Amino acid sequence: NAGVTQTPKFRILKIGQSMTLQCTQDMNHNYMYWYRQDPGMGLKLIYYSVGAGITDKGEVPNGYNVSRSTTEDFPLRLELAAPSQTSVYFCASSQSISRPRSGAYNEQFFGPGTRLTVL
Amino acid sequence: AQRVTQPEKLLSVFKGAPVELKCNYSYSGSPELFWYVQYSRQRLQLLLRHISRESIKGFTADLNKGETSFHLKKPFAQEEDSAMYYCALSPGGTSGSRLTFGEGTQLTVNP
Numbered sequence: 001n002a003g004v005t006q007t008p009k010f011r012i013l014k015i016g017q018s019m020t021l022q023c024t025q026d027m028n029h030n031y032m033y034w035y036r037q038d039p040g041m042g043l044k045l046i047y048y049s050v051g052a053g054i055t056d057k058g059e060v061p062n063g064y065n066v067s068r069s070t071t072e073d074f075p076l077r078l079e080l081a082a083p084s085q086t087s088v089y090f091c092a093s094s095q096s097i098s099r100p101r102s103g104a105y106n107e108q109f110f111g112p113g114t115r116l117t118v119l
Numbered sequence: 120a121q122r123v124t125q126p127e128k129l130l131s132v133f134k135g136a137p138v139e140l141k142c143n144y145s146y147s148g149s150p151e152l153f154w155y156v157q158y159s160r161q162r163l164q165l166l167l168r169h170i171s172r173e174s175i176k177g178f179t180a181d182l183n184k185g186e187t188s189f190h191l192k193k194p195f196a197q198e199e200d201s202a203m204y205y206c207a208l209s210p211g212g213t214s215g216s217r218l219t220f221g222e223g224t225q226l227t228v229n230p
Contacts, residue, residue: 033217040128042205042220043163058217090163106151106209108218110163 001026004111006091012117013081021076021114023091031094032074033108034058034066036087043090049074081118089114121146123208125221132196133229140191140224142180142206151209152182152189153218158202166191166204176200196228 007022025032030051035043035058045058049068063085065077074093078085092108122145132138144150154166167175169182169189180191189206206221 035220040222042123042125042222043218044220045217048217059219092163107165107168112162 003027004091004093004109006089006111006114008114009112010115012119013078014119015081015083017081018077018079019081019116021078021089021091021116023074023076023111024072025074025091025093025109026072027093027095027109028071029093029095029109030071031106031108032068033092033094034064034074034076035090035092036060036085037090037113038087046076046089078116083118085116086118087116089116121150121208121210121219123206123219123221125204125206125224127224128222129225129227131227131229134198135195138193138196138200138226138228140204140206140226142189142191142221144187144189144206144208146187146208146210148210149184152180153207153209154178154180154189154191155205155207155220156202157205163205196226198228198230201226201228 004025033048034046037043044060046064047066049055052068052071055066090113091111094106094108124143152169155163156166157163178193182189203223203225205223207218209218
């Protein structure tokens with residue numbers, strides 16, 4: 001299993017350009033997430049999906065779009081890149097496991113990240 | 120809205136010394152709390168979660184609902200523990216739910 005893979009690893013964009021960050025997981029997980037991490041800050045949720053065809057906004061969705069046409073793929077689209085979108089982007093996936101005593105168990109598995117710079 | 124606070128951005132200890140990474144949270148319900156770790160050149164990965172009450176790599180964390188804290192502790196730090204540690208919260212009872220992360224603490228264990 002490759003787990004969660006992300007492409008590209010690095011990218012430099014000019015202001016106003018668009019691009020798609022790719023994310024694929026081979027663990028058959030229902031849930032997928034996109035986070036961004038700014039320097040010295042924690043991860044902030046951009047968008048998430050609970051299954052194919054279902055997406056929802058996270059904490060910082062402005063300037064981004066997502067789609068989930070398959071279980072495996074969850075691409076993140078930047079339509080008009082802005083310097084404020086310079087960040088490291090992480091994709092993650094999880095599969096809820098219900099346990100009778102301890103309740104739902106939700107471990108998220110992360111990709112290696114994409115470092116994006118907008119100039 | 121939920122919030123996770125890690126008051127120390129940097130923490131440095133010597134090998135063999137005890138270490139405690141602080142985490143405080145605010146949430147009105149009963150959350151699930153986690154510690155994630157990122158070693159150099161590796162992916163972010165789950166270290167432990169409060170529900171399982173387990174010890175991983177010598178680390179433990181106890182959820183204190185009265186103080187709304189979930190501090191990570193290890194009695195004898197090792198050099199290989201040097202990493203970035205994130206405390207995270209998930210609303211309890213909701214499967215596959217979103218995580219709110221703290222800002223992280225960079226732990227350095229010196230020889």
